[in-house]
Amino acid sequence: MKKIKASDEIIQEARNIVDGLYFPLQGFLNEDDLRSILENMRLKSGQVWSMPVVFDISENEAQELKNENSIIITNKKDEFFVKDISIFKWDREFFVKNLYGTLDGAHPGVERAMKMKKFLLSGKVEKIRNSEKPGVFHLTSEQAKDIFKKNGWANVVAFQTRNPPHRSHEHLQKTALAEVDGILINPVIGSKKSGDFRDKHIIGAYQKLIKHHYEPGKAVLGTLHTFMRYAGPREAVFHALVRRNLGCTHMIIGRDHAGVGDYYGTYDAQKIFDNFTEDELGIRILRYENVTYCQGCGDMSEDGSCDHSQDQKIHLSGTKLREKLNNNEEIPEEFMRKEVIEYLKDNKDDLFV
């Protein structure tokens, strides 16, 4: 059987497929399902799925593999079968336009798609050799379900993140916790755009928050290993389905979920769920408005819920936060817990991608 090289990122996608994290997918998408997903966020079978999971190959590879039925993909450490393969040329513009709603090369997802190779290879993925041992935080879906069961959690809410926790995040998490038994805080670990926080420091900052500000036995920190697409609303659907597959029953969707710049409307990532029934999704979406600390109220306050002016709200943009960390300036505790601020300041020379 022919063996071809795949990037660590593709191998990670193969791992996620085999784990069941991408259910109902069983492999890299074929041409019909890819088109169907791009057009209406459903596989041809009608099942909900919003995100292309594809394996791109070069023209030479396409030529070399054209008579094969099954191949092995490897990054040297790990190997996976891809069975019943088909190879097809893809319509890059259609893909990018439908997935991202823009062709602007300044969008990090678009930029990435523009660099993908000319052909896509589809087929069912099966494990041969997976050397990766799940770590303390990297949970397989089976491990996550085991933890929930051991904790006696029937209802579990998932929180997606790629940032150290702000008070507003904590507020959403605790609001959601009032409705369920426990929370899985589930940062995405994998390639990100420059200027994003490094994975290990997102984990480090959350460890501080959980240790100092969560009731014991209420919050589990686990990591989801894939790359950020920055596809906003479509990625919100993908993130929810993956958390369903991890055993979560609820999912928090706040403002600007998985967005970048101003390509998507503030609440588009909530509205997109109107396209599906809860039964189809298999997970309940908890939608929240933006919250910030309001000095006038002396409390966290939802947008539009009080008449106090914007300058009474304590908010720092990502850029402002970075600047303050870099210059060792004071960061208000109404914006971020002091243990988290201390942790970030202790690591300030190594915080960003």
Ligand SMILES: [Zn+2]
């Ligand atoms: Zn107020």
